[in-house]
Amino acid sequence: MQLSRADLLKAYRTMKMIREFEERLHIEFAAGEVPGFVHLYAGEEAVATGVCMHLDDRDKITSTHRGHGHCLAKGCDVDGMMAEIFGKTNGLCAGKGGSMHIADLSKGMLGANGIVGGGPPLACGAALAAKKLGTGGVAVSFVGDGGANQGTTLESLNLAAIWSLPCIFVIENNGYAESTSCKYAGACHDFADRASGFNMPGVTVDGHDFFAVHEVTGEAVRRARMGNGPTLIECKVNRYYGHFEGDAQTYRARDEVKTIRETRDCIANFEKKATSSGMLAASELQETSREVLAQIDDAVAKAKAAARPGAADLLTHVYVSY
Amino acid sequence: MQLSRADLLKAYRTMKMIREFEERLHIEFAAGEVPGFVHLYAGEEAVATGVCMHLDDRDKITSTHRGHGHCLAKGCDVDGMMAEIFGKTNGLCAGKGGSMHIADLSKGMLGANGIVGGGPPLACGAALAAKKLGTGGVAVSFVGDGGANQGTTLESLNLAAIWSLPCIFVIENNGYAESTSCKYAGACHDFADRASGFNMPGVTVDGHDFFAVHEVTGEAVRRARMGNGPTLIECKVNRYYGHFEGDAQTYRARDEVKTIRETRDCIANFEKKATSSGMLAASELQETSREVLAQIDDAVAKAKAAARPGAADLLTHVYVSY
Amino acid sequence: MSRQISLQQAVNEALAQEMERDKTVIVMGEDVAGGSGTQGEMDAWGGPLGITKGLWSKFGDRVMDTPISESAFVGAAVGAAVSGLRPVVELMFVDFMGVCFDQILNQAAKFRYMFGGKAVTPLVVRTMYGAGLRAAAQHSQCLYPMFTHVPGLKCVVPSTPYDAKGLLIQAIRDNDPVIFFEHKLLYSIRGEVPEEPYTIPFGEANFVREGSDATIVALGRMVHLASDAAQALAQEGIDCEVIDLRTTSPLDEDSVLESVEKTGRLVVVDEASPRCNIATDIAALAGQKAFASLKAPMAMVTAPHTPVPFSDVLEDQYIPDAKRVAAAVRDTMRYKA
Amino acid sequence: MSRQISLQQAVNEALAQEMERDKTVIVMGEDVAGGSGTQGEMDAWGGPLGITKGLWSKFGDRVMDTPISESAFVGAAVGAAVSGLRPVVELMFVDFMGVCFDQILNQAAKFRYMFGGKAVTPLVVRTMYGAGLRAAAQHSQCLYPMFTHVPGLKCVVPSTPYDAKGLLIQAIRDNDPVIFFEHKLLYSIRGEVPEEPYTIPFGEANFVREGSDATIVALGRMVHLASDAAQALAQEGIDCEVIDLRTTSPLDEDSVLESVEKTGRLVVVDEASPRCNIATDIAALAGQKAFASLKAPMAMVTAPHTPVPFSDVLEDQYIPDAKRVAAAVRDTMRYKA
Ligand SMILES: Cc1ncc(C[n+]2csc(CCOP(=O)(O)OP(=O)(O)O)c2C)c(N)n1
Ligand SMILES: Cc1ncc(C[n+]2csc(CCOP(=O)(O)OP(=O)(O)O)c2C)c(N)n1
Ligand SMILES: [Mg+2]
């Protein structure tokens, strides 16, 4: 699929938004402003962005504990997300979910998920609904390399294949599940190798490369929309921060992240490609960056100023009717 | 591995024992003598027999709801099994388990299992114990084609591979999970195709052919004992009776079983091969058959005559100490 | 006389009528049709006991056989429920919850709350429970106490064909995730059931029998034992009130409390194993909110703290029976402070 | 003065001492060492909160990191337990039970019974539970009522470093499957703990405080709230007995009943959600077996019937606190028949 200037600018804005969102949370967390467990997506922006560029409001995604990038790429409101992460009443989940449970069903974002492997079955269901209701929608399930070994994920590959569901499994292989290497935990060379055992195409791409991710996803989404069933896409990528904020990361090689940041950063690479090809001007990128930063500043300020939930909120939202 | 005359006779006795055990239960069930759910293994004898011939008391197996054949092949006592199936106090499980839970840990038989996919994780553990304790033992997990799609099974493939466990997964593909075709439920051509996605050898064999099963299992057991990790073996086979006794089997093609019985029966084929090669005499086979039948008659008579558990047995065996 | 059908037929009819009424209702589970991919007949099974048989013939691919991958297909039902369908998914035996519980416990049950009230998850999980089929430890459990424990779930345990139909239709129309427990031994019981669709609201217990001496609270199959016991006791001049909870979550606290306040005596009959079960739940409720009315210790008639045994002798002893219920009531009556 | 260590250290020490003593004890779970297969340090994590850190350095490959495949590795621990090892497997958060419960519910718990007494399953499942870390609905549950409900399992919920060490050593030496619940907020509390190994028998509650006016039964982190409440009440002249259950299965019924018989008043404090939980279980026990002694309704202080909220304001309200416990006791004292 040819990317227009507008597409590229949108992609850039999304990647930059995710990056700055996470960089800012990293600082706010260290300052003790953010409660709970926070898993940052910095470094993996090209994946969520490249995938979600193909999706519209008919389409659904399921996410993981590391969900901020997926949310932003799927169109969740930045202010609402920030407020949620700060536990405020105007958060996307009224302060009841927090970082690990941000959702916006109206945007087709079925929720970050605190359960590794929680998402893939749900994505099968969203895809089934699209199929039965004839919406033309697809479902995408983001799963980590750790989550790729969870039985729920493996079962879902099978289910999606036998029902020929419009479902795409995106394995975000960032090399680690917490402090454990994907090579130790996963018996396979590439996770994409597992696809053939479930009768679906599997492809491995460089998750630092927005263009590569965008291309293979385009193919998979077309396949799905045409009724030709699921695809497994493995994106090899890196996370820039610890498993969660507070992780000392002694299991990583010295300078591992530094080297990647310097040589393979998805945003820097995108900037280079987009400007050198003449598609986007450096000034446009700078302008976008400025806007993004301002938006994040604003979101954080609003989130900090926002009201906390009140006692009465504890008991609401358990049931629609009880 | 070269099969001696004694081996062949033993194999024959085992297959025949399983067959007659099941044929007899089929009759007893119809007569209302056997309580509960009974899943017969008739037709699949070559699998349990060909596999378990390689195993000794160090080795463990996990089984399924269709477990009689595995039990017999692993050396469980015929009388004890029959009594258990009749719910008697002298049964292998004191009448508390029944057909779906026959076990004899002293024989390395870790239990039939009422949960589809319950066995493979247990087999990983048995293999892990063998490895840690240096017993030289291996573990074999029997799984149906239906069970092959259960997440617990798929996870176990991965775990066994990354830990290089002496564990063998035998998928008994009899074409059906209850009334559902393995082709509908499993997204793969052969289940053995899934092995490579879990970094282990996978092989499909004709499960009606004792010699074929015996050969590939020999290879897998050697591999496992040498510390070279797991193998997945898919045996294509057929069941002669319904999913459970009482199943009208209208989902099967007319004469499906009849044709198989007539043309591909594992015992008839074995008889032909063994006698035509001159390894065994027809009279030996007949003699063995007679002995088997007598033993089963005897087991049934004893089981029927045996005492039922008494009220006091209800509360025992919940804990070792409580 | 009005129409009598079995509980099994009532369940089937409720499903058929709701599928007819609402195109977004789908049914899925292992062998719910049966015959998928085979060379023989389709719609060959309707589950191992034939409960859903015929639905595929009426509704085609809105009735979907599944692989034996409970996490994937129960989870798919959850995902479909938040995406515009109203799935009725069958977990064949509730004993199998252990391979898919996460999708119920952490996904379906919690979406609405975690997402700040923005999710609606109109899911029904139908499942078989209970002992009596000589099906042993892994196919005979009740387990509804575990589901009742989970905020966000509704739990329905019908005792009659009439209730099964009305409660199942309510469950399908309900916008919260509902776990619907069907006792294997109740499928064949027959009772009066109107042909037209109707609903029975959740959280409204049924007074099966009015009485003034003692309250027997029961659910599911135990309601019948309670009634039998009450009938036997009536001949001895002991007048029992029998309350069928119908749903354990929501719980009709008021009906239980009212009755206990009237009779002053409480016996709870629960087929589940005894720790942290519905019996303790109801007893604790009375001990907390109807204490002043209590004239005698609460009694609980439950299964013992053991797995379900295979042997018929043992299983018959395992399951509560009307005699034990009656004995518990008599003890309660005999109690002198 | 004798040695004071944290509960976290007590758990680590118990594991190390038992691994030292018995070569068949192994530890497995996600990141229980940490660093497996990486280019950086091994033994980098010890679980997300560092509880098992250092064990790999001492015991090498008897401490095994696992993939995120709880069914497979918890099941492997079960299989290893019936094959000669004594595995201590970590289910990181008890909330994750939903992806592996079958191996506990239907395998480990039932082997002995189903197999007629022939199986021995010396398994320990260590797991974190409880709210307070702002970890929201899927990482903050208690869920021990579900495990307590299951015949064949033993459930341990320690409240102090001393108990944690002694009960964990007992759990490892015990020949039945034991689920060992560690509250995240208790890891840092310190207390006196002997260096040498010792065991605390299961089924023996601890009288944390003796008193004559009211009995407060609690477990895990709630024991500390109960003690705080008792101390506050003492100043008002209300003399509470505080009982720490230590194990919910087996349950020390006698201690609870004795105390209630003495005080006539019962308050149960349970962090779990309120339906079919330990609070109802204990209240029902008293209502059944100590009825004559009861002077007032039993009170239960529990979480509300909602998922655990993320917001600190809401979570603080969600978790029972000493004030609510004290208020419940006061209500009980004020009660007039
Ligand atoms: C079922 C379950 N098991 C374990 C965990 C704890 N946990 C949270 S994130 C995580 C690692 C996930 O690794 P991966 O899937 O690779 O995602 P990444 O963090 O690398 O994005 C683990 C083990 C969990 N949340 N759920
Ligand atoms: C977890 C679980 N799901 C469903 C069932 C019900 N069930 C019992 S056997 C069976 C079919 C198994 O098929 P397969 O694995 O192919 O074994 P086969 O019966 O053909 O030997 C099903 C669905 C079960 N026992 N456990
Ligand atoms: Mg990862």
Ligand SMILES: [Mg+2]
């Ligand atoms: Mg099969």
